[in-house]
Amino acid sequence: MTVFDDNNAGFDDAPPPEEANNRNFMIIAGILGGLVLLAFICLAVYFFITNQSNQQQEAIAAQQLTDSAVTVQAGLTGTAIALAQTQTAAVTDTVPPTNTPVIREATLTPSPTQNPATGTVGAAFTQIAVSTQTLIFTSTALPNTGFADEVGGPALIMVAMVLVAVIFLVRRLRTSPSQ
Numbered sequence: 001m002t003v004f005d006d007n008n009a010g011f012d013d014a015p016p017p018e019e020a021n022n023r024n025f026m027i028i029a030g031i032l033g034g035l036v037l038l039a040f041i042c043l044a045v046y047f048f049i050t051n052q053s054n055q056q057q058e059a060i061a062a063q064q065l066t067d068s069a070v071t072v073q074a075g076l077t078g079t080a081i082a083l084a085q086t087q088t089a090a091v092t093d094t095v096p097p098t099n100t101p102v103i104r105e106a107t108l109t110p111s112p113t114q115n116p117a118t119g120t121v122g123a124a125f126t127q128i129a130v131s132t133q134t135l136i137f138t139s140t141a142l143p144n145t146g147f148a149d150e151v152g153g154p155a156l157i158m159v160a161m162v163l164v165a166v167i168f169l170v171r172r173l174r175t176s177p178s179q
Helices: 023-086 116-132 147-151 153-175
Strands: none
Touching: 023 116, 023 153
């Protein structure tokens, strides 16, 4: 027997039959598609929650600023009312001054006395200054790092969709009968 005999059944030149059932591929493709869809849903939920929490923080900061301004205004109004009530002058009969000589002596005065109204106004200005200088830290810009900043998110999504389409097209062409 020679190598060229037809009795040699172990070496068949025909290609193996192609797989007619693409069940494993479809299962894997479905799982990957589900993961992509789940990732998109998670991203959407994240952006909605982040946006909502930023709006809540801004609303809380605005409310605190309004409350402090109302408190300062109420304090100033109360001080002004009390000052106006204490400054009402009563009409009294006064004795005319007499011609008394004044002897001046050197005295040490520690400091000039302050008007209580001036101290209250100064305290109110201090409270206003403190309330307006409170810093509320918020993020205004994202860092410019990474691949997605240079190419863009929508472009990456489009490229991913095109590659998935290429996978399906190539698989379909491999399983179609050749002419």
